[in-house]
Amino acid sequence: MKVSKLPKANVNKFLESLQDFGEVIIPKEKQEQPGVYMFDTMTDPSEVAWEYLRTIIPPKKYLTKPKEVIFKFDSQRGFEEVIEDAEQKRVLFGLHPCDIHGIKILDVVFTHQYTDPYYTRRRNNTVIIGLSCIPDEKCFCKSMHTDYTEDGFDLALSDIGDGYLVAIGTSLGDDLVAERADLFTEVEETDRRKYLDFRKKRNQSFKLDLDIDDLPYILDLEQHSPIWDELGKRCLTCGSCSMVCPTCYCFNVYDELNLDARSGRRIKQWDACLFKDYALVAGGHNFREDRAERVKNRYYHKQFRMVEQYGKPSCVGCGRCINACPAGIDVVEVLTKVREGSYAETESS
Amino acid sequence: MLRLNHHEHKSYTLSENPYKPELARIISVDPMVEDNYLFRFRFEDAQLNQRFQYRPGQFMELSVIGVGESPISISSTPSRPGVIEMCIRRAGRVTNALYRLKPNDLIGLRGPFGNGFPMKKMNGNSLLIVAGGLGMVPLRSALLYALDNRQDYQRIILMYGTRYPDYLLFRSELEALALRSDVECRLIVEKSALSKDTPEWHGRTGLVTDLFDDLQDLDVQKSYALVVGPPIFYRFVLSKCLDLGFSKDRILMSLERRMECGIGKCGHCEIGNKKVCTDGPVFTYWDVMNLPEMI
Numbered sequence: 213m214k215v216s217k218l219p220k221a222n223v224n225k226f227l228e229s230l231q232d233f234g235e236v237i238i239p240k241e242k243q244e245q246p247g248v249y250m251f252d253t254m255t256d257p258s259e260v261a262w263e264y265l266r267t268i269i270p271p272k273k274y275l276t277k278p279k280e281v282i283f284k285f286d287s288q289r290g291f292e293e294v295i296e297d298a299e300q301k302r303v304l305f306g307l308h309p310c311d312i313h314g315i316k317i318l319d320v321v322f323t324h325q326y327t328d329p330y331y332t333r334r335r336n337n338t339v340i341i342g343l344s345c346i347p348d349e350k351c352f353c354k355s356m357h358t359d360y361t362e363d364g365f366d367l368a369l370s371d372i373g374d375g376y377l378v379a380i381g382t383s384l385g386d387d388l389v390a391e392r393a394d395l396f397t398e399v400e401e402t403d404r405r406k407y408l409d410f411r412k413k414r415n416q417s418f419k420l421d422l423d424i425d426d427l428p429y430i431l432d433l434e435q436h437s438p439i440w441d442e443l444g445k446r447c448l449t450c451g452s453c454s455m456v457c458p459t460c461y462c463f464n465v466y467d468e469l470n471l472d473a474r475s476g477r478r479i480k481q482w483d484a485c486l487f488k489d490y491a492l493v494a495g496g497h498n499f500r501e502d503r504a505e506r507v508k509n510r511y512y513h514k515q516f517r518m519v520e521q522y523g524k525p526s527c528v529g530c531g532r533c534i535n536a537c538p539a540g541i542d543v544v545e546v547l548t549k550v551r552e553g554s555y556a557e558t559e560s561s
Numbered sequence: 562m563l564r565l566n567h568h569e570h571k572s573y574t575l576s577e578n579p580y581k582p583e584l585a586r587i588i589s590v591d592p593m594v595e596d597n598y599l600f601r602f603r604f605e606d607a608q609l610n611q612r613f614q615y616r617p618g619q620f621m622e623l624s625v626i627g628v629g630e631s632p633i634s635i636s637s638t639p640s641r642p643g644v645i646e647m648c649i650r651r652a653g654r655v656t657n658a659l660y661r662l663k664p665n666d667l668i669g670l671r672g673p674f675g676n677g678f679p680m681k682k683m684n685g686n687s688l689l690i691v692a693g694g695l696g697m698v699p700l701r702s703a704l705l706y707a708l709d710n711r712q713d714y715q716r717i718i719l720m721y722g723t724r725y726p727d728y729l730l731f732r733s734e735l736e737a738l739a740l741r742s743d744v745e746c747r748l749i750v751e752k753s754a755l756s757k758d759t760p761e762w763h764g765r766t767g768l769v770t771d772l773f774d775d776l777q778d779l780d781v782q783k784s785y786a787l788v789v790g791p792p793i794f795y796r797f798v799l800s801k802c803l804d805l806g807f808s809k810d811r812i813l814m815s816l817e818r819r820m821e822c823g824i825g826k827c828g829h830c831e832i833g834n835k836k837v838c839t840d841g842p843v844f845t846y847w848d849v850m851n852l853p854e855m856i
């Protein structure tokens with residue numbers, strides 16, 4: 213991989229240059245809520261929250277939208293494809309490795325066997341620029357093997373003190389650098405050493421660990437673990453954990469009629485497997501009536517079914533769901549206790 | 562910035578939109594049994610109608626324009642192209658709206674989706690088709706296909722049971738089959754009571770499982786069982802199949818789950834380690850018994 217260096221003094225100029233490509237999305241601190249971050253359109257490079265940890269909503273919202281029109285229809289002319297933001301070019305700037313892995317998982321889901329044109333059209337128009345980070349007590353990407361990434365980005369910035377090492381992942385990334393070659397410098401021996409030091413420091417900063425060895429099989433063995441009922445009692449089925457998850461992709465499709473009652477729009481909208489009617493079918497039969505079954509499904513989907521379907525789990529260890537759950541349900545704690553078979557005991561003691 | 566704007570970037574192949582329904586016209590609507598109508602459809606685009614291919618056991622997403630979409634099995638056989646037949650039960654919003662439509666009205670269809678029955682793989686084998694209630698709907702496609710390719714299969718046995726004679730789907734068509742010598746068609750009803758305008762029942766009464774007693778001479782090593790019906794039906798029929806000596810991967814069943822996309826994206830049909838829409842809807846009993854949520 214080609215690597216260059218961007219001195220910190222030049223970073224703002226580089227960010228401005230990205231606006232020539234398209235809308236630049238950056239991590240920002242919420243003005244009304246200090247310490248809370250979100251991805252939003254950059255109006256000025258000074259807004260970048262360089263030390264942010266995790267945003268509430270992951271960058272997936274720019275690729276699979278919370279709610280989007282997918283067709284216009286007319287009872288006589290049929291369905292006409294609508295792709296929102298089809299021509300909108302975007303730069304997603306400042307994504308941490310976990311979020312890049314999240315997008316890599318969405319890439320697979322939305323292109324496997326059938327190509328989802330809504331996702332891929334926007335994906336094709338999106339530049340991804342990664343940014344290094346130092347984990348907190350809710351990050352467990354290292355356990356999920358998503359703490360580094362060799363691909364899935366156009367550029368990736370690693371903080372080495374006075375500047376950033378810039379890994380160039382694609383030919384488009386190379387062109388973004390070439391456009392402002394004046395801002396970049398050669399990587400020197402001291403930079404390489406600073407990077408190795410950074411890496412060591414980062415590796416030592418992880419506080420949370422999840423053992424995923426053989427986890428799909430262990431989950432299969434623990435289908436009837438009392439933990440699922442316990443969780444069913446605690447979970448409020450609010451769906452927050454899915455909304456904030458960088459790899460949750462479920463959606464509903466429904467039609468909205470215009471006033472003329474013959475034309476309208478078909479809508480695709482985020483859904484969550486925790487919601488009561490997720491598996492409800494006509495006639496009132498619900499395949500996951502039980503709340504415990506629905507909570508359980510979220511874990512089995514991520515750590516069991518995704519491994520069987522696509523070869524890797526769909527949790528990237530970002531810690532967002534741990535942060536978001538109003539009932540204090542913690543994915544690492546749950547999976548650790550499933551492995552140890554110790555959930556019921558600790559709960560009742 | 563010319564260079565940047567001409568970038569191909571990720572070169573995902575942008576193929577046809579798998580969510581896009583094509584217009585189809587209702588050719589006919591025939592009530593079959595209460596709240597189960599047989600609809601015939603033809604794509605508006607004549608070329609599409611010609612080249613449309615599918616496998617028995619596959620399903621389509623049917624749009625009542627302005628109301629929504631539902632997954633529906635194809636009941637016709639690809640060996641009789643040109644028209645798509647679906648037997649549809651009135652169950653909720655979309656299907657109720659469909660029942661208000663008339664011949665010549667337009668709907669949307671996309672598909673076919675799902676794996677379907679492995680008709681080629683079963684060549685040279687006997688087919689034991691066991692249907693309960695509405696389970697006949699996807700099985701009719703496999704049955705007609707096998708009859709149209711009669712030389713490819715050994716014995717073809719249909720065993721179909723419902724509660725009352727008026728609940729038998731495709732009754733006259735199946736009774737006509739009973740006259741053919743190259744297919745063993747056995748219909749059975751639990752109770753012979755009739756509503757006034759259905760022909761009297763002269764056939765057997767009892768449960769579909771009773772019919773298994775006549776199967777002692779079936780060579781199960783060279784047979785497949787195609788089994789579709791309601792949950793209680795599976796419980797008894799599957800154990801009968803095992804008693805006969807069928808191996809678990811020669812028993813095929815078709816499952817239904819909530820579906821929103823039909824193409825493996827929306828998550829709704831996922832179960833155990835499978836997606837019903839793309840890995841199924843046809844599964845072997847072996848697949849199913851390993852999935853605790855399956856039936």
Ligand SMILES: Cc1cc2nc3c(=O)[nH]c(=O)nc-3n(C[C@H](O)[C@H](O)[C@H](O)COP(=O)(O)OP(=O)(O)OC[C@H]3O[C@@H](n4cnc5c(N)ncnc54)[C@H](O)[C@@H]3O)c2cc1C
Pocket residue numbers: 492493494495620629630631632633634635647648649650651652653654655656657698699816817818819820821842
């Ligand atoms: C693979 C497959 C094949 C099917 N084949 C047939 C068939 O040949 N004939 C037939 O009459 N019915 C069939 N069904 C069931 C049929 O899809 C439902 O009865 C139908 O979706 C009900 O929709 P509704 O809007 O009328 O009901 P509502 O209760 O109003 O449903 C609202 C929405 O829920 C979803 N939904 C509800 N029930 C089901 C269900 N059972 N399966 C999947 N999604 C559901 C649909 O997205 C539907 O639009 C099949 C289902 C599947 C999964």
Ligand code: SF4
Pocket residue numbers: 453456457458459460514526527528529530531532533534543
């Ligand atoms: S399951 Fe939780 S920790 Fe894992 S990727 Fe989703 S939000 Fe992040």
Ligand code: SF4
Pocket residue numbers: 446447448449450451452453454486536537538539540541
């Ligand atoms: S965030 Fe917590 S309470 Fe809400 S659905 Fe998820 S697990 Fe349940």
Ligand code: FES
Pocket residue numbers: 819820821822823824825826827828829830831836837838839
């Ligand atoms: S119906 Fe959407 S994933 Fe199967």
